[in-house]
Amino acid sequence: MLDSLITGLSTVLQWESLLAIIFGVAWGTLGGMIPGINATIAMALLLPFTWSMDPVIAIMMLGGVYCGGEYGGSIPAVLIGTPGTNAAACTVYDGYELHKQGKTGLGLYTSLNSSVIGGIFSAICLILVAVPLAGVALAFGPAEYFALAFLGLSMICSLGEKNVFKGILAGFFGILLATVGFDPIAGVPRFTFGFMSMTEGFNMVPLMMGLYAISEMFKQAQEVMAGETFNLKVKTDTTFPKWSEIKRLFPFNIFGSIIGVIVGVMPGAGATVASFLGYSWAKRLSKNPDSFGKGNPAGVAVPESANNGATGGAMVPLLALGIPGSNSTAIMLSALMIHNVTPGPMLFTKSPEIPYSLFVSMLFANIFMFFVGYLFIKFAIKVTSISKQALVAVIIALVFTGVYAYSLEIFSVAVALAFGLIGMILRRFEIPHTASVLGFVLGFIMEANLRRALIVSEGSMGGAFFNSTLSSILLIAAFASIALSIARGVISSRKSKTSAAA
Amino acid sequence: MxxxxxxxxxxxxxxxxxxxxxxxxxxxxxxxxxxxxxxxxxxxxxxxxxxxxxxxxxxxxxAPKINEDKQAKWTKDFETAKPVLQITLVCILYLFLLEYIGYLIATPLLMIGIMWVINVRNVKSLLLTSIFTTIVLFLIFGVALKVKLPMGFLESIL
Missing domain, CATH: 1.10.287 (Helix Hairpins)
Structure with missing residues (x-):
């Protein structure tokens, strides 16, 4: 391994390689910043240009795009409450709150630092334990995937704040949205009502853009018309946070990075699932869970470390098993095949310089991402300091254009608008749309694997889920979490009634 | 609760x-x-x-009943919902017109409509913001990313 590592390092430390990585990171960050464009699209756009390149340099550049793309979405998430990528959706909750409180620098630079730390952590894991990590991917079958998704969904109980049932309702609504379209096992159309556009179900991009960006712009418009000052009520601090603030978040960064690497390793999970699971578990395990969603920097640190931590993890099934675990790694696979490189276990023995060059390049990519991200943040802050009323119109136009660009269908834009209105209604009745998004993200994984597990066990629930130690542990943890959340909600409600009566 | x-x-x-x-x-x-x-x-x-x-x-x-003027509450709710409904109407019109008049004309109209709803009345601001933004978005998506944005009747002219 050491020889391969030294070969990889010497490949990366050449001018062409370093320039390719820096370009990839910058391109990916820019793509991630634009709603409707994500790491996958940014990689796909560069793919044709890699034909004439050296295969190793091509792969390193795409790796840089992947890392930059997963980070870039956090910049608009903090500044305008619009996630640039699906994986940055969780960053909106606390990042945008920090911006509204005038702590813009803390939000933006926390997301940058956390992404860098998550990416470096996952690159180091790749270098040290890529092949053993591949075993983790193989340990997860349908039952384990279902149990993990169910555990993540158990979080919806605690998202209702004052009313735990509203959190559960919102989560159920999100899972219901995930069932629209062709059934994943039998191919039966569900809730499509004859519309061809609905057969593929709701796409995450218009749904997220609607629930987050459009509904937020509606809210801003209401505030303007109500006479509230549209500008931030406090002076904006865009400075880099102090070392003490950065150091305080290290445990959250490590926590998020570990989740990111493990979830990234599982095919089909990806950065979005990693960020949501990281956020939900961080809130669950926090001593002060109510502070999440109100400008807690940990609410930015964990999902950002998780989504960039997933970048390294996602390389494991791709390179060690030849299985692309996400759309982005599918693009990587295309690039490898274009250059006649066959991923799989033999790659590490026949051509070890390729995987190890990629691993080392991802380490460098995340280091470069710090400087690239720093520059992009400066630029983005200037852009968003325009008239706030104009910003509402600009953001709606940007979101509509991005959603149209993603799907080339006006129907998707209409879906984004509809979810914007739904987001407003959810806000009005204090129903947490976070839970809906969590339900939507994890609902498909949960249902598809539930049914696969039941098929494998020939209908036996016990056989499906409790024959495996891993799925048993995850399911018990999920049920305990649900019971605890409901009990906590009921007790808290009784306490507030008692204190109100007193 | x-x-x-x-x-x-x-x-x-x-x-x-x-x-x-x-x-x-x-x-x-x-x-x-x-x-x-x-x-x-x-x-x-x-x-x-x-x-x-x-x-x-x-x-x-x-739940405990709160003494409040229901009529006033509904009026207030309607007043706060008005800009949302107006912007939604502008967006629906945009979606209908997009394929016919094209992205380059529909998008500035969308932005002008939205800014008009939230009380921007300066004509120069309306025009500059909407036209500049449309051009930038078109250059990014239509030209750089080669997204086929709807051109409407301009497709036959261009």
Whole structure:
């Protein structure tokens, strides 16, 4: 391994390689910043240009795009409450709150630092334990995937704040949205009502853009018309946070990075699932869970470390098993095949310089991402300091254009608008749309694997889920979490009634 | 935990739950090979939503009554909803017109309409912001990313 590592390092430390990585990171960050464009699209756009390149340099550049793309979405998430990528959706909750409180620098630079730390952590894991990590991917079958998704969904109980049932309702609504379209096992159309556009179900991009960006712009418009000052009520601090603030978040960064690497390793999970699971578990395990969603920097640190931590993890099934675990790694696979490189276990023995060059390049990519991200943040802050009323119109136009660009269908834009209105209604009745998004993200994984597990066990629930130690542990943890959340909600409600009566 | 207005949440949830159960009962593909079938999860969700709706209705009925002027509250709600409804109308018009008049004309009109709703009356600001933004977006998506944006009647001219 050491020889391969030294070969990889010497490949990366050449001018062409370093320039390719820096370009990839910058391109990916820019793509991630634009709603409707994500790491996958940014990689796909560069793919044709890699034909004439050296295969190793091509792969390193795409790796840089992947890392930059997963980070870039956090910049608009903090500044305008619009996630640039699906994986940055969780960053909106606390990042945008920090911006509204005038702590813009803390939000933006926390997301940058956390992404860098998550990416470096996952690159180091790749270098040290890529092949053993591949075993983790193989340990997860349908039952384990279902149990993990169910555990993540158990979080919806605690998202209702004052009313735990509203959190559960919102989560159920999100899972219901995930069932629209062709059934994943039998191919039966569900809730499509004859519309061809609905057969593929709701796409995450218009749904997220609607629930987050459009509904937020509606809210801003209401505030303007109500006479509230549209500008931030406090002076904006865009400075880099102090070392003490950065150091305080290290445990959250490590926590998020570990989740990111493990979830990234599982095919089909990806950065979005990693960020949501990281956020939900961080809130669950926090001593002060109510502070999440109100400008807690940990609410930015964990999902950002998780989504960039997933970048390294996602390389494991791709390179060690030849299985692309996400759309982005599918693009990587295309690039490898274009250059006649066959991923799989033999790659590490026949051509070890390729995987190890990629691993080392991802380490460098995340280091470069710090400087690239720093520059992009400066630029983005200037852009968003325009008239706030104009910003509402600009953001709606940007979101509509991005959603149209993603799907080339006006129907998707209409879906984004509809979810914007739904987001407003959810806000009005204090129903947490976070839970809906969590339900939507994890609902498909949960249902598809539930049914696969039941098929494998020939209908036996016990056989499906409790024959495996891993799925048993995850399911018990999920049920305990649900019971605890409901009990906590009921007790808290009784306490507030008692204190109100007193 | 519950407020009086949660009765509305409860009623909508009950209706949604019933709707899901009725529609899902028509998903018939259950086989020995797929015990849950396409209707399994939707039916569980339907019952869950229905049950939570009933809980909300019960909770709302038991919630303490707050003395407030209902008429004033509904008027205030309508006033705050007005800009949202107006912007939504502008967006719906945009979606209808997009394919006919094209992105380059529809998008500035969209932005002008939105800014007009939120009380921007300076004509120079309206025009500059909408035209500049449309050009930038077109250059990014239409030219750099080669996205085929609808051009409407301009397609035959250009």
């Amino acid at each position: 519950f407020k009086r207005e949660d009765a509305l949440v409860g009623i909508v949830s009950v209706l949604l739950g019933i709707f899901v159960l009725v529609v899902a009962s028509n998903f018939h593909e259950t086989t020995m090979l797929d015990p849950a079938g396409p209707e399994g999860v939707p039916i569980i969700l339907g019952w869950g939503i229905l049950l939570i709706g009933i809980i909300h209705i019960a909770g709302a009925l038991l």
